[in-house]
Amino acid sequence: DWKKIPGKYESLKPGIWLNATVIIDYLNIMKQQMKIMVIDSLMLPVMESKGYFAASRFGK
Structure with missing residues (x-):
């Protein structure tokens, strides 16, 4: 939750x-x-769809 x-x-x-x-x-x-150890690649498109960042630019 961004808030x-x-x-x-x-x-x-x-x-x-x-x-x-x-x-x-x-x-x-x-x-x-979220009490998780790793954020996997499935979360990147979800976050991108919310407009937080573009997954294609992540890590560059």
Whole structure:
């Protein structure tokens, strides 16, 4: 849930490009909240569809 992301992320809105640091921070927060060890590739298209970032640019 994007609303659970604290502080500096509150101003982020779907549809903008996020830099790698923000993406990694977001993924780390998601791992903590969802109690999972690994975020697999199936989640990237889901996040992309929500407009958080483009999976095609992830990791480049």
